[in-house]
Amino acid sequence: MIRPLLLFFLFWATIPICIAQESTASKQVSTFTIAAPQLGTAKKIWLYLPLDYAKTTKKYPVIYMHDAQNLFDAKTSFVGEWNIDEKLDSLKAQVIIVGIEHGNENRLAELTPFKNEKYGGGKGDLYLDFIVNTLKPQIDATYRTKPDKKHTGIMGSSLGGLTSFYATLQYPAVFGKAGVFSPSFWINRNAIFELAENTKKMQTKYYFLCGDSEGDEDMVRDLNKMEYLINTKRCYCLNLNRKVIVKGGQHNEKLWRDGFVKAILWLGY
Template identity: 40%
Template sequence: MASPLRLELTTPSIDDRPVFVTGNFCDWLPDVRAFQMQPVGPGQFVYEFPPNTELPEELVYKYTRGGWDQVELDASGEGVANRIVLRTAGVKREHIPHWRWFGSPYNPLLLPKIDLLGEEFKVPGISQVRRVHVLLPHDYEQTNKQYPVLYLHDGQNLFGGGAGYGSWEVDQKMALLAARNRHEVILISIDHAHDERIREFTFHRTRAGTGKGQFYLDFIRRTLKPLVDRTFRTLPDPEHTGIGGSSLGGLISIYAGLMHPDVFGRLMVFSPSLWISPKIYFDAIRLQAPVPMKIYAYGGEKESSYMVPSIRRFNETLLRQGYNGKPIDIHLSVDPAGTHQEVHWSREFPKAVEWLFYEQTN
C-alpha cells in the first residue's frame, strides 16, 4: 500500500539540527522521533507517513528543528501560519527560508561587527558634521574576499533602539541572512542631519528651503566611498555598489541612481517621498545607465492613497529606459498592510538585500 502523503522540504539555512514535522496528528509535540524527517542532501529532507498511520482528513502542521524555540520562520525572521494539506495529497513540496535559533530569530554569533568609521565627517555645502558606522560581515576577518557595499541613509534608525521612530534592525537582519549565506555585503550607515534632513535629501525648492541633495551625494561618492574602498576589501564598481533608504531616504537613493549611475548600480527604494519632487519623473526619462542597474522598490498600501500608484508610475517611467537596449531590472514589492514605519522597512530589508546582491534561487 502506497504512502498517502510524502513531504519534501528544502531550506537554505543549513546546520546540524534535525527536522521534525508536527501537527494535529501528534498533539503538536515538536520532536517526536516517529515524525523526524530524513536528510537526503544539503538542506533537503523528506518524510513519508507510513501507509497504516491514522491521519485526519486535513493535516494542520508546522516544521521544527527539535522544539518550539526552533520552529520555522519566514524570510524576514518572523512567524508563519500553520500549514494545511489533505492526507491524500500525494507529494507536497515545501520551502523554509529560516528557522528560530533556540528562542531567537537569529544566531547571535552571526551578527555583523559594527565599528564607528567617523564621528564628525564634514560635508562640503552642508553645515552639519556627520557620524558614519560600518557593519562588516561576521566572518570578514576570516576571509580574503571582496564585498559589495550598501550605503544607507538615516543611520539613527538602522540599528540599536532607533531614534524616535524605531529601528530597521539591520544588524539582526544581516545575522538572519548569514544563516543562509546571503550576508556578504558591507553596510555603511550614514546619520542624517536632523533639522536639515529634508533639505539634504531633496534637490529642488521645498517648504524647507532649497534642496542640498547634490552636496550630500557628492560627499558619499567623493569623500566617503573612496575612504571605504581604501579601508576595506570592497568591490568598488557600480554593479556592486548600492544605496538605499526610506521616505526621503528613498527619494535621495533614486536621485543617486539617476544622477550617478556610474557609481550606484543597486538601489533600495522604500516608500519614497515622490510627492515632494514631482520633477523626478522627467529626470528619470533622461537616465542612461552605463551598466546593468537593479532597483528594489517597496511601498505599503496603508501609507497613503498615492504611495503605491506613485511608485508604479515611476517604475513604468524607468522601464521605458535602459542600457544598451535592455530594460532596467526593477522589482516592485507592495505590502497591502504596510504603513510608513520602520517595522515594515525592517521586514523588507533582507528580501531587498537578497534580490539586489544575490542570484535568486528557491
C-alpha cells in the same frame, strides 16, 4: 494630498526615542566621524562588517544607507530600528553596510534633490557629492571593498528612498543597485519625473517597496508611474525591477524592517 501623519514622520523622524533604552547594536557595528565639507559639517557613520570579515582576505560589496540612527540601534532610533545587523548576521551576509546619520533639523534639506516651494530643502546634490567624493573613497581605502558599480548599492526609505533613486540618475557609474522604500516622490514630484523622463539609459537594478496604507494616497500611483517610465527605457524582460506593494503597509520602520532581507537578497547580496 499628504496626510498629517506622513508629514509628521518626514519632519520629526529626527528625534530618537531612547528613554531607558540600552544599545542593541551588535559587535559587528562600529562608528566613526568624517568631515563633510560639502555640507559644512561632520557626519557620524555607522559601519557593519560581515561576521567573517576579520577571518578572511575577501573583498565585499557595499550598500550605502541613509538615516543611520534607525538602522542598527533601538537607543538612537525613531520609534524602532531596522535590526539590520541581526538580520545580516543570521544570513551570514557577505556585504558591508555604510549608514550615514541624518542631519537632524537638516534632514529634509539633505535628502531632497530639489527645493520644494512650501517646505524648502534641495541640498541633495551636496549630500550625494559627500557620499560619492568624500565618504566612498575613504571606505574603499580603509576596508576591503569591491568598489565598482556592480557591487555598490544605495538604499533608503521615505526621503531616503527619494534620494536613493535620484542618486542612481545622477551617478549611474557609481550605484548599480538601489533599494527604494516608500519614496517621497511627492515633495519633488515634477522635477524627479522630468529628470527620469530625460534620462536616456537606466541600467540600475531597482527594488521598490511601499505600503498601500502609508497616509499618502499618491504613493502607489507614483511608484507605478515611475516603474512604467523606467520600463520605457529598457525591456522589463531584463528583470532589473521588482516592485512590492504591501497590503496594509504603513509609512514606518516596521514596513521597511520587514522588507529589508527580501530586498537585499533580490538585489543579489
